[in-house]
Amino acid sequence: MEEQLFSFERDTDRATIAQLLHDVADNLAAGEPVQLASGEESITLDVSSQAELEVQVEREIEGEETELSVEFEIEWDETDGEDAPLSVE
Template identity: 90%
Template sequence: MEEQLFTFERDTDRATIAQLLRDVADNLAAGEPVQLSAGEESITLDVPSQAEFEVQVERETEGDETELSVEFEIEWDETDGGDAPLSVE
């Protein structure tokens, strides 16, 4: 069963996207929690020191329209108690 805990999707300029990714990277590098918030929604993630990291690039074609996407995912098992992997998309 999959449960959506937080979601954010909006057209955003490239510089803002880069800053958001930098903020996440800075927190990960410092071993600090990653806090995501948008409007009234927020979540704080304590990312363990070891996690599974995946990068996926997709092309979706529908008629004459082609859309590219890149997904970054960090995944860990909550039940391992702390030093397991995380998922960031």
């Protein structure tokens, strides 16, 4: 089961995109949470110190138009690292 917790999509200039990616990268490098916000919607993510990175570049051709996209995905288990629940066996 997959649950969407936050979504954002908007036409934005390249400098703004770069700044947003810089802000995320700075927080990741510092080991700080990443907070995403748009309007009244927001989420704070504590990214694990070990995570999987996936980068995909896609080309979509529809008639005469070609659209390119790049997707960056960071994936980790919520139970990894310091935030793992305590268990006694």
